[in-house]
Amino acid sequence: xxxxxxxxxxxxxxxxxxxxxxxxxxxxxxxxxxxxxxxxxxxxxxxxxxxxxxxxxxxxxxxxxxxxxxxxxxxxxxxxxxxxxxxxxxxxxxxxxxxxxxxxxxxxxxxxxxxxxxxxxxxxxxxxxxxxxxxxxxxxxxxxxxxxxxxxxxxxxxxxxxxxxxxxxxxxxxxxxxxxxxxxxxxxxxxxxxxxxxxxxxxxxxxxxxxxxxxxxxxxxxxxxxxxxxxxxxxxxxxxxxxxxxxxxxxxxxxxxxxxxxxxxxxxxxxxxxxxxxxxxxxxxxxxxxxxxxxxxxxxxxxxxxxxxxxxxxxxxxxxxxxxxxxxxxxxxxxxxxxxxxxxxxxxxxxxxxxxxxxxxxxxxxxxxxxxxxxxxxxxxxxxxxxxxxxxxxxxxxxxxxxxxxxxxxxxxxxxxxxxxxxxxxxxxxxxxxxxxxxxxxxxxxxxxxxxxxxxxxxxxxxxxxxxxxxxxxxxxxxxxxxxxxxxxxxxxxxxxxxxxxxxxxxxxxxxxxxxxxxxxxxxxxxxxxxxxxxxxxxxxxxxxxxxxxxxxxxxxxxxxxxxxxxxxxxxxxxxxxxxxxxxxxxxxxxxxxxxxxxxxxxxxxxxxxxxxxxxxxxxxxxxxxxxxxxxxxxxxxxxxxxxxxxxxxxxxxxxxxxxxxxxxxxxxxxxxxxxxxxxxxxxxxxxxxxxxxxxxxxxxxxxxxxxxxxxxxx
Amino acid sequence: xxxxxxxxxxxxxxxxxxxxxxxxxxxxxxxxxxxxxxxxxxxxxxxxxxxxxxxxxxxxxxxxxxxxxxxxxxxxxxxxxxxxxxxxxxxxxxxxxxxxxxxxxxxxxxxxxxxxxxxxxxxxxxxxxxxxxxxxxxxxxxxxxxxxxxxxxxxxxxxxxxxxxxxxxxxxxxxxxxxxxxxxxxxxxxxxxxxxxxxxxx
Numbered sequence: 001x002x003x004x005x006x007x008x009x010x011x012x013x014x015x016x017x018x019x020x021x022x023x024x025x026x027x028x029x030x031x032x033x034x035x036x037x038x039x040x041x042x043x044x045x046x047x048x049x050x051x052x053x054x055x056x057x058x059x060x061x062x063x064x065x066x067x068x069x070x071x072x073x074x075x076x077x078x079x080x081x082x083x084x085x086x087x088x089x090x091x092x093x094x095x096x097x098x099x100x101x102x103x104x105x106x107x108x109x110x111x112x113x114x115x116x117x118x119x120x121x122x123x124x125x126x127x128x129x130x131x132x133x134x135x136x137x138x139x140x141x142x143x144x145x146x147x148x149x150x151x152x153x154x155x156x157x158x159x160x161x162x163x164x165x166x167x168x169x170x171x172x173x174x175x176x177x178x179x180x181x182x183x184x185x186x187x188x189x190x191x192x193x194x195x196x197x198x199x200x201x202x203x204x205x206x207x208x209x210x211x212x213x214x215x216x217x218x219x220x221x222x223x224x225x226x227x228x229x230x231x232x233x234x235x236x237x238x239x240x241x242x243x244x245x246x247x248x249x250x251x252x253x254x255x256x257x258x259x260x261x262x263x264x265x266x267x268x269x270x271x272x273x274x275x276x277x278x279x280x281x282x283x284x285x286x287x288x289x290x291x292x293x294x295x296x297x298x299x300x301x302x303x304x305x306x307x308x309x310x311x312x313x314x315x316x317x318x319x320x321x322x323x324x325x326x327x328x329x330x331x332x333x334x335x336x337x338x339x340x341x342x343x344x345x346x347x348x349x350x351x352x353x354x355x356x357x358x359x360x361x362x363x364x365x366x367x368x369x370x371x372x373x374x375x376x377x378x379x380x381x382x383x384x385x386x387x388x389x390x391x392x393x394x395x396x397x398x399x400x401x402x403x404x405x406x407x408x409x410x411x412x413x414x415x416x417x418x419x420x421x422x423x424x425x426x427x428x429x430x431x432x433x434x435x436x437x438x439x440x441x442x443x444x445x446x447x448x449x450x451x452x453x454x455x456x457x458x459x460x461x462x463x464x465x466x467x468x469x470x471x472x473x474x475x476x477x478x479x480x481x482x483x484x485x486x487x488x489x490x491x492x493x494x495x496x497x498x499x500x501x502x503x504x505x506x507x508x509x510x511x512x513x514x515x516x517x518x519x520x521x522x523x524x525x526x527x528x529x530x531x532x533x534x535x536x537x538x539x540x541x542x543x544x545x546x547x548x549x550x551x552x553x554x555x556x557x558x559x560x561x562x563x564x565x566x567x568x569x570x571x572x573x574x575x576x577x578x579x580x581x582x583x584x585x586x587x588x589x590x591x592x593x594x595x596x597x598x599x600x601x602x603x604x605x606x607x608x609x610x611x612x613x614x615x616x617x618x619x620x621x622x623x624x625x626x627x628x629x630x631x632x633x634x635x636x637x638x639x640x641x642x643x644x645x646x647x648x649x650x651x652x653x654x655x656x657x658x659x660x661x662x663x664x665x666x667x668x669x670x671x672x673x674x675x676x677x678x679x680x681x682x683x684x685x686x687x688x689x690x691x692x693x694x695x696x697x698x699x700x701x702x703x704x705x706x707x708x709x710x711x712x713x714x715x
Numbered sequence: 716x717x718x719x720x721x722x723x724x725x726x727x728x729x730x731x732x733x734x735x736x737x738x739x740x741x742x743x744x745x746x747x748x749x750x751x752x753x754x755x756x757x758x759x760x761x762x763x764x765x766x767x768x769x770x771x772x773x774x775x776x777x778x779x780x781x782x783x784x785x786x787x788x789x790x791x792x793x794x795x796x797x798x799x800x801x802x803x804x805x806x807x808x809x810x811x812x813x814x815x816x817x818x819x820x821x822x823x824x825x826x827x828x829x830x831x832x833x834x835x836x837x838x839x840x841x842x843x844x845x846x847x848x849x850x851x852x853x854x855x856x857x858x859x860x861x862x863x864x865x866x867x868x869x870x871x872x873x874x875x876x877x878x879x880x881x882x883x884x885x886x887x888x889x890x891x892x893x894x895x896x897x898x899x900x901x902x903x904x905x906x907x908x909x910x911x912x913x914x915x916x917x
Contacts, residue, residue, distance in 0.1 A: 078851040079913035081875055109810070110842060110916030112851050147778075147877065152814040153912040155778050155877040204740075232869070232908050253740070253906045 032148065032156030039066045039154065042144050044162035045122070047178045050170035051138050054131030056096075057170075058178065060122040061085055061144050061160065069150045070116040073103035075226050077114035081147040081155075085123060088141040088159075096126035101184040102267055102279045105222065113235050115224055116149075122181040139163045186265040186279035197282055199261035201252075208236075208248040208282075210266055216244040218268040223248040224279075226263040230254060233262070258609045303464065307471040314475020348431045349484020353477040355435020357470070364469035368462040386525045386660075390534050390583070393518045396511050397538050398545060403508035405501070406542075407549025435477075524624030524659050530586040533579045540575035544568045598646075602656035604664050607683075610652045614685045617652045621669060621679035624659040629678040636696040645705045651682075739848060741868055741905040745859040748844040750806075752835040753822035758804060765861050767897060769796065769803045769889065771833065772845065772914055774815030774853040775825055778877040779911035783854060784829050786879040788887075789871075793832035796893055803833040808845035810917030815853070816840060842916045852911035858892045858902070867892035869907030 031041040040063055047058040063071055063083065072080040087095050100123065103115040129138070145157040189195065195212035208223060215221055221240070227233045234251030241247060250262065261284045269277030401407065483489055515538075523531045544567075551564035600606065602619065610617045620637060622629040636642055646653060656665045658677050672679055672691060680692035682704060690704060739746055745768075749759040760768060771789075774780050783789040793803050807822065809815035817825060822836050839845055848857060858867035867889065874885035892902045 079909075079911060081877070081910065108913045108916075110808075110845065110851070110914055111849075112913045112916075114913070149912065151915065152776060153778060227908075230907075232906050255905070 030158050030160045032154070032158065034154055037066060039069055040064065040071065040146060040148050040156050040158075042158040042160045044140060044142065044160045045174050045177065046140075046162060046164055047172060047174060048164075048170040049173045050165045050167035051129055051133070052167060052170055053129055053133035056094075056126045056128040058124050059127050059140060059162070060124040060178065060181065061142060062120065062122050063117070063144075063146065064120050065118060065148060067119070069148050070104075070106060070114075070118050071121065071146045071148050073115035073117070073224070074098070074100045075115060075224070076147075077105075077116075078112045079108075080114050080116065080149060080153070083123065083144065083146040085125065086143040086145075087125075087127070088143065089127070090130075092130040092132075094128040096128075099124040099185050101181055102186055102265065102277055103224065104273055105224065111235075114149075122177070124178070124181060124185075133166060135166055137163050137165050184275070184277075186267075186281045189280050189282060195280065197266070201260040204252055206250040206252050206260065206262060208250065208261075210246045210248070211244060213244045215246055215268055218270060220270065220272050220277075221246045221266065221268040222272070223250065223282075224265050224267055225250060226265070227252075228263075230256070231259070231262070258612050260612070303467075307467060310468050310471030311475035311478075314472035315478055316475075318476060318479060346484045349480050351429070351431035352435040352480055352484075355432040356477045356480075357435075357473045358432070359436050360469040360473035360476075361466070364466045367465055386522060386530065386583075389518055389521050389525070390537070393515055393522070393534060393538060394541055396515045396518065397541060400508045400511035400515065401542060401545045401549075403511065404505055405549075407545050521624050521659070526583070526586040530583055533582040533586070537575050537579040537583075540571050540579075544571040547571075599653045599655040602654050602662075602665065604668075607654060610654070611683055615652045616649065616685045617654060617683040618646070619654045619656055619679075619681045619683070621656045621658060621665060621677045621681075623657065623677045626658075626677045632678060632680075632696040636698050636701060639698055641698055642701050645702055649705055651705070739865050739868070741865050741902075743865055745857075745863050745865050746847045748839075748847045750837050750839050750844050751819075752837050753817075753819050753826065754835070755819060756835070758835055758837050760859065760863070763802045764863055767796075767801045767861055767893065768859040769801060769833075769893070770848065770850075770857040770859070771803065771805045772850045772853045772855040773805045773807045773836070774809050774912060774915060775807075775817070775829070776809075776814040777853045777912035780815075780853050782877050782879050783871060783882070784831075786882055788879075788882050789854075790830055790832045792887070792890060795890075797832060797834055799897070801893065801897075804835055804837055805831065805833040806837040806839055806844055806850070808839040808842050808850060809915040810842065811840055813915035813917065814912075815915055842914070845914050845916060850914050852909040853914055854911055855909040855914070856889045858889065858896060860896055866896045866902050867905055868909075870909045870911075873907075875908075875910035 030043065032039050043062045043064075045060045045062050047060075051057055061083075065071060072082050074082050076082055085098060087093070089095065101117070101121060103117055106114050106116055106118075108114065127140070139161055140163070141159055141161040143157065143159050145155070147153055147155050189197070190212075195210065195214065197211075198209045200207045200209075210221075210223075222238060223236045225233045225236065232253040234253075237249040239247040239249070246266075252259075252262075262282075263284055264282050265279040266282055267277055267279040519531050519534060522534055547564055547568050552561050552568070556564070599620070607617060607619065620629075620633070622633065645651075656662070656668070658665045658669070669676065669679060672681065678694050680696060682690040682692070684690065692700065692704070745760055747760045749757060752758050775784075780789075793805075797803050807815060807817050809817070817836075817838060819838065822838060825831065826836055837844065844850075848855075850857075852870075854871045856867065856869060856871050857865060860866045869888060871889055872882065872885040872887045874881040888904055888907055891904065895902050
């Protein structure tokens, strides 16, 4: 059976092979013949004599049609297909859009209108070779597919080629020819005082009113639409008004009730077919969508400011509760060393500093590698994951209990003791690892402005990230550098004593305050029930810490210690699993929850539709766990003065809540080059969006909003 | 929320009913015509009231029509839906002397040769039916509900090309429209831009 099948299929395979060969031949040819006549001939032309690496060159596909036959424009009209050009180039070449000359409007029987070209057309494109281009020549090749029609339509294709030398310099070529076709390209829309265009929609008819003194000189004016895929366009009707005023009525069928304008070109000339025609490109009204925004590169003064923030942040890390145990050990170390030689103290201090730098440089390199791997690194992004927040809560509580003296963290301390022990022999290695250890503990404690600085750094190129981390390391090590250089200043440090215990306990309360904040974040992410289950887990965790502190002590018998350890582990793991399951069942609160005030919840569609309607829109990108956001909202955005100006200017207020890492919001944040919230953007009607700094002030908002012209109803 | 939906629906309705006078708008009553088919039987829209009707503009010489018949795509669709009780009218509006014009005899031969599975092949050499529907392309597709309303107009599928290999990766709008409207659901993509050759009117 199988054998028979294969034999039977052989003729078929031969037939397929023949077809493939035929298509292959047809593609390498440069023209299309039909009943012995050449219908279309395709050729490649370049505007220069040679290709210069890294420099754009304009190349055109020249199509020559047999008399009375036509190929199509980008929008073919009622029937037909636009010509397609697929360049066969290495991926590091950049290919520009096809520049379509003004087409002819052709009418066929049965009220069929199409847009196309008779006789000859040059479709120009800008190609940019890579700067690293080598070799003596380059072979340009493009697969060109077209539909050519007279009374009947025949699809055709060819793969014209052009070989050009690669050189350091080139001279213009085919100048006159390209110049002629450049003159037949539509131009940009002129300044407002030369020509104005206004769209209005009434039901299924779009009205385009064009006013320009220039139009008065031309008897023929027309509108050629370039509709989006989902829009069906009827034939534009032309109404000439008084001098220089033309109204086009365009019947439209679309499912988008908000759409009120089209792309297209306004064509005018002495007659409808002549060479002397001109056209202006009309883009859809409203500001460009946020997707096309580019974020300005940081200037150097901005960089300097952020490096300073990094340095200060690093310094403040020394005061963070989570580094405190290590810091105090180190300080005691200094005090112990007080009697020793200065050179020895300096060396030990430098080793400690080297440890700090090693950690931060390692972290920076890791980030740079991850970034180059294309991974999404966003600062505080992990906070959008509720499980991470629960984990952080547990860590913060355990540290707080430790500071209160419920239990001692024995492992790090023994490690430190042994490290301190090494300092007797190989003191420098010990100091180095102390430095590493201190910074490991410090990393979770990012002071608010350190976070800002890091947030900035994560969007930056590798060297900026490295500079940032070096600044933080320098900040953190600066006190040690000073103390080891000038051990005499150690005298200024307070003597150790009972007060240290009190300070530790006080710090514990700060940590508990942090815990409250983390719980509020969990509430915003998963609701009240999630807070309850998290708190239950934290309670059991506290119990485990207490058991550890009370029974796993050197004085207890080894059996008692073992039993206690098993109990601790059982409590932590058991409650983690049990309450974790409960936690999983909690649901994300509905996104449609009503927002306070007149804020509307964000969706990309809502933003786009408000922009399309010509409204001025303010978007507040925020999250429950973002303290800066909350601060800005309560002191600025919800202040009476700002609320009043929002209302007076008719600005649409949209709140984009990133608490649960809505991917649509992440996308916009990335478009603005932000690794996370806060982000404040004002989309003024018809203008480019304005981005506000992360820390808002009332005067900043009021000033910007005053420049926004009052909203005029579109209807 | 509900009033908002209603408003949107109303504006859609208002906008579609005003659409270009030459093509019946989606949602509007399907206009009637009367022509004869290849078997010399009279064919009209009104005689199929109560049934879902598909109109397919046809020209055997048009490469876009050849794309869908040469690949068997169109016949498969015709077979599937006539099997489900749909009336499928293939209409040739090419004028005498123009590409794709068929006499009754030639039309019968075409049906056999191409294994056309539609209910009937209508001959419309003076373009009466074509002008009534504002048919501009071959293929240009319409779907009419049993209530006599146009529920879809436009392209056969989502990839405007003459290459049969594009069929597999495109969405067949007519199939979607038929499936949706026969399940009593509104047609999600009720109006698309048809693609193909122009109808060869005189």
